[in-house]
Amino acid sequence: MQPGDPVTRIGRADDIERLVARRRLLKGFALGAAAWLVPGAFAEALEERLPLTPRQTEGPFYPDRLPLDRDNDLVIVGDRVTPAVGRIVHLSGRVLTPAGSPVRSALVEIWQVDNNGAYIHSRSFHRSRRDPGFQGYGQFVTNAKGEYRFRTILPVAYPGRTPHIHVAVSHARRHVLTTQLYTAGVAQNARDGIYRSLGAAGQRLVTVDYRVVEGSRIGELDGRKDLIVGIT
Ligand SMILES: [Fe+2]
Numbered sequence: 001m002q003p004g005d006p007v008t009r010i011g012r013a014d015d016i017e018r019l020v021a022r023r024r025l026l027k028g029f030a031l032g033a034a035a036w037l038v039p040g041a042f043a044e045a046l047e048e049r050l051p052l053t054p055r056q057t058e059g060p061f062y063p064d065r066l067p068l069d070r071d072n073d074l075v076i077v078g079d080r081v082t083p084a085v086g087r088i089v090h091l092s093g094r095v096l097t098p099a100g101s102p103v104r105s106a107l108v109e110i111w112q113v114d115n116n117g118a119y120i121h122s123r124s125f126h127r128s129r130r131d132p133g134f135q136g137y138g139q140f141v142t143n144a145k146g147e148y149r150f151r152t153i154l155p156v157a158y159p160g161r162t163p164h165i166h167v168a169v170s171h172a173r174r175h176v177l178t179t180q181l182y183t184a185g186v187a188q189n190a191r192d193g194i195y196r197s198l199g200a201a202g203q204r205l206v207t208v209d210y211r212v213v214e215g216s217r218i219g220e221l222d223g224r225k226d227l228i229v230g231i232t
Pocket of ligand 1: 059061161164166
């Protein structure tokens with residue numbers, strides 16, 4: 001896939017940003033004196049909802065034994081000195097309702113392969129080559145703004161799949177979303193059955209357009225993706 005292809009261009013979080021901002025603006029207008037002039041149009045705009053993040057299969061490799069270290073830094077395991085091998089990425093975003101409200105205290109879990117294509121799972125591909133410096137799984141509880149944040153590595157492909165990060169969100173002990181996040185501009189995306197099944201509109205909601213962190217000497221990447229969950 002070439003830069004400028006649709007997935008690269010629309011993989012940004014900007015479209016959701018814009019929708020949230022527009023909704024706030026319209027809400028402001030609606031509360032003002034002009035509201036009654038064109039009630040139909042305002043009512044319609046107020047009903048505008050953020051598109052739900054598409055659900056995708058959990059897959060067979062959710063850790064069958066969770067690591068002792070389950071924090072949001074997957075690059076360092078416990079007090080090991082040697083960090084994970086791979087390109088470091090900072091993955092962050094917000095958990096939001098379709099109305100754009102932040103979801104506080106949501107548990108966000110991620111799991112993914114290490115740089116050798118191995119999961120934290122006893123039946124993973126390449127498990128004999130697993131990188132002991134990579135945590136493979138992490139958790140984060142969203143703050144009052146609904147924000148989550150992880151430091152991990154850029155996922156690599158494994159047999160049959162394009163690179164992806166698995167994500168699960170729970171709220172009030174209820175599972176509200178299971179999905180996968182993809183890397184914009186990766187050629188294998190176009191050949192991945194699960195990714196393709198989402199269609200263009202769904203793909204843009206789960207494709208992360210990673211950018212190089214300014215000033216990073218090791219080329220760390222920064223990626224943002226808001227997760228829209230079906231709770232009110
Ligand atoms: Fe997977």
